[in-house]
Structures are given as structure tokens and as C-alpha cells.
Amino acid sequence: MLELLSLTPILKGLIVLALAGVTFPITGVYLFRLNLLPLRFMLMHGAILGGAMALALQINPFWTTIAVNLVLVVFMARSSRSMKIDAGQISTFFMVISISLAFIFIYKFNVPAKDTLTLLWGNLFILSWAEVIGVGSFAVFLAGFQFYFRHQLRALFFDREIAYTSGIDEGKLYYAVVFLVAITVALAMKLIGALLLDAILLLPPVIASFHARSLKGMILGSAMWGGIFSIGGFLLSIAIDIPASSSIAALASVVFIVMYLMRRK
Amino acid sequence: MEHSLIVSLNNETVFTSDQHWLHPLFELEDFLNRNSILPVELFLRDKIAGKAAACLIVFLGIRRCHIELLSERAIPVFKANGIEFTYDNLVDHIQCRTEDLITDTMSIADAYLFLRKRAGRVQGLAVKLGDVTVRIGGTLIVDQLNLELGRGEQLIVHGANGTGKTTLLRAILGLTPCEGSIRIGDFVVGGADWKKQRSSIAYVHQESMKSNFPISAGEVVQIGLGTSRMSGTETEYRVELAMRRTGCFHLFKQAYSTLSGGEKQRVSLARCLCQNAGVFLLDEPTSFLDPQGKEDLLNLLDELSRNEAPTMILVSHEQQWIEQLNWISRELKGGKLC
Structure with a gap:
């Protein structure tokens, strides 16, 4: 196994996955607390649109998916505010429009659909150093954001209107959270794919919520489980030669079942 | 001399x-x-x-x-x-x-x-509503309503369900757009400086009572401090002071979701005190309370009105409880206060 880790793509994959595993579940907590689960679907479809556009225009898919998701979030936020529709609901519209645009790009630019759909299962081992640094920087920023705004976030998650009346700029904070979720989803899709990203985004906070008594407990618990799933799953995938995303998701699912059964007892 | x-x-x-x-x-x-x-x-x-x-x-x-x-x-x-x-x-x-x-x-x-x-030596701020009109989806909810409350005064707004009591409170908070003017102390709600001043109104509503968010009672009270930057010791002191004031300091570490309705109300009022708000808006505070909880809340509100004396507007449809509170009471009917 150690020999494999000496290979640069494998090493880069492990570094990125460890950073993502520890920090990305933070946005999973945000998704649950702000009831933004539908937004995740919009972002997943946005990432496919980004992938299709990148292949069609022959530009970097990593940065394009992030850019497309950010644009989608801006449109979603503006229309949600102006039309006074819940962000979760309006994201359904953007989900549909992005996948339709993705197929238009695929058709008009003769993009092999198979290449675009590789986003659905991600590829951890073809990251450039720039992308590794990008993911690492974002992971540090995300952790810093959570630490710096921990009190305001706690108020926002407890009750948005009470956060507003206590003087917190809950509107800006909400959209900052949505932006971070957008970037996280785009990055997680690249790393472990759309179909399995919930293993590092959502399952860690769900398991952490079984025992957490505070937001701090939720965040730390999610980070711990996310780290265990990503590093453990990665090493497991090397040990038994299966795709990393599958082993991460399988490990997370087994832990979830065990924790759930323990909780019931 | x-x-x-x-x-x-x-x-x-x-x-x-x-x-x-x-x-x-x-x-x-x-x-x-x-x-x-x-x-x-x-x-x-x-x-x-x-x-x-x-x-x-x-x-x-x-x-x-x-x-x-x-x-x-x-x-x-x-x-x-x-x-x-x-x-x-x-x-x-x-x-x-x-x-x-x-x-x-x-x-x-x-x-x-x-x-x-x-002498102006109370926590309360004056509240003045001038020709406030609120329409939701084309329906007139509040119709050119005028109201003036002096510093530290209390008012109960009662009325049947759906008459717009909560809408009125939300308009005062600046959460629901309205026509007319709303002044809290020297500031206009929704005006240029309002963003910095909106913590002068504390809000207790029922949605937070149902929250299952993992948060301790002490942390809920700390929310009242908003964006204030202060040392950990100062924060603890402010939170403890507010919780002792409403008799809930013993609940400091307890999970908010496990508290009874009466305990949650004490914690919510401690949050308002911690916020140092001049105006308390209480939306149906008795909704989840048993008779003992209602009695406790009655005494606590009476005590607050005598000591810190914030200006308080309480919305309720529980006629019997309202009468016990012995505050000025007005009915919201047809979008106007009668």
C-alpha cells in the first residue's frame, strides 16, 4: 500500500480527500439546518452543465463547474428574493433548466455524453497540483468561515428571524452559506462523483446529529466522521482494489447502520 | 446650600x-x-x-x-x-x-x-406607528393603523385567529413590508440606520419553541448578544445575569429542545434581556404552556414590566390570561386597533 502512496496521483488523491473529508461535511450541516437539500440537486445538475460546457468549449472542467454553480446560485438567490419563493423550490426550476442546457451543449457541440457523465462518479486521481491547492485553500477557508462566524451561524440555524432581530445580517450570511455549499458540491462531484457525494457531505452530519448537543458538537462530529470515511474509504479502496468513491460510500453506510442500531438500543 | x-x-x-x-x-x-x-x-x-x-x-x-x-x-x-x-x-x-x-x-x-x-430611566423605547398598512397577496391585513406607546409601556393586542396580529408584529420588526411609518425610539424601521438598530427589538415567537436544533439554553440566550464582540468572561457574565433575572440559570447547559414550554419562555425572555432590547414583541407566548407555565409567565412579565420596564407588545387570543395580566388591551379587528 505504501508503494502506491508514493505515486503522485494517489498521494494527491489522499491529500485532497483527507482535506475534503474533514471540512466538506460542515456544509452538510448547513444543508440540513437551512433545509437546502433540494439546492444540492440543482448544484449537481449545474456541475453536469459545467462539465458539458467545459468539454464543448475545451476549457478546464474543474473551474468551469465551480463557476457555473456560482452563477446558478446567484440567479437562484436573486429570483428567490424578487419572486419571494423559497430557495429550495426555485432551485428545482434551475435544476431542470441546467440539465436541459447541458444536453443542448452535448448535442450541439457533439460532446461525448459519456465524458460528461463521468462527473457522476468523479475522478480523484486526475487532479492537477493547481486543483489540489484549490481544494486545499477552499477547505481551509471553509473551516475558517465556520470558526469566525460560529456564533452568527448558530443563531441563523436556530431561528432565522431571531437571528435577524438580534442584529445579525442573516441575509448575507445565508447567501454566503449557499455559495459555500455550491463550491463544495462542485468540488465533491469532481472528487467522488455526483452519485456518492452524499457520503462525505450528508452522512457525517446525520451520524453526528445522533449524539450532538450543540452546533460545535455537530461540526466537530461531522468533521471527524467525514475524515474517517474519506481516509478510511480511500485506504480500503487501495487495499481491496475497488473505486475510492464506492469504498467511502460503503464505509459511511456501514457506520450509519451501526450507529443507528446503537442509537435505537 | x-x-x-x-x-x-x-x-x-x-x-x-x-x-x-x-x-x-x-x-x-x-x-x-x-x-x-x-x-x-x-x-x-x-x-x-x-x-x-x-x-x-x-x-x-x-x-x-x-x-x-x-x-x-x-x-x-x-x-x-x-x-x-x-x-x-x-x-x-x-x-x-x-x-x-x-x-x-x-x-x-x-x-x-x-x-x-x-425620567426615561427604563429599558423601554417609545413605539410610534403612523398610518401603517400591510397588504399580503392583495389582501388588506392592517389598515392605516396608528399606535403610540411611551417608554416602558405595555400593550396587549388580542383578536381572533387570522386578524393580522402576527403580521402587525412582523411589520414592526421590519420583516413584512408595509406602508406608513414605524418609529422605534429615534429610529425609523427600515430607514438608513435601521440595520444597525434592529437589535433594539427582541422577538419571541412560537417557531423557535418547536426547534430541535442541538443548542443549549445558555447558547440560546447568547444569541441575544448578536454581533457584539466581547470577551468570553463578559459574554458569560451577560448571559448569566439575564438567565438569573428570569430564573433559568440552572438550565444553562440543558438542551433547549428538552425544556418544557414554560422553561423555553424563560430562556426566550432571558435572550431578550441579554439583547438589551428596548422593545419586546411577544407572539402568543402562552401557546405551549400548561396552567402553571402560564401563571409563571404572568408573574415574570409583571416583574419585567416593573423593573427593566421594556416597552412590550404582546399578541394573544387567550382572553382569560390577558385579563390576569392587567395591561392595556386592544382588539385588532378589520385591520385596525379598537
């Missing part, structure tokens, strides 16, 4: 004030609160005292005084409370509107609270 008020202890001057009206006595109250001096041991010399000053002197616990110009209306107050007093000149009344406003039916505590509000 060079000062308007001189207070001595064993012939030694311990406090002086050059302020006018009742302010020297309120300054004396602050002085007594800061220093551990027994007021019964003090001797007070005041330039002028009417009925209002007499009530304050009694409330502060002063037992002996000399007044240069004394109103006859003060004498029954002094005599009824066993105050030893002397004076240089006696007049039948002094030219002060406040003296006329202290009625014989007021207890010393009531008079003290009234004077505190009049």
Missing part, C-alpha cells in the same frame, strides 16, 4: 448632585446601588421636594431629611411612611406637572415605576 442635593452619613457628605427635577434622587439611587451604604443611616438635604420626590425618598429607604422648600402634598407621604422631616418653607404645591400626575391610589412602588418611566 450650593448643591441641589446633599446626602451625609454621620455628618460627613457622601453624595452631592447639581441636577434638576428628580434626577438627583435617581443619581442617588445609582450611588446606593454601587456602594454598600444602608440608606436608613443617611441624612438627605434637598432644595425642593413635592409629592413625587417624597415618594422617591421613601422608595430609596431614606428615613431622615431636610427640605428647603416643601410642598404640602409631600407631607402625607412622609408621615404615612414614618419619615423624619424638617423644612424651611412650606407651600401648598410646587410648579411641577409630575406632582399632579402622582395620584393617591398609587402605591410607592407604582409611583416609583411611573417616575422612572417619566
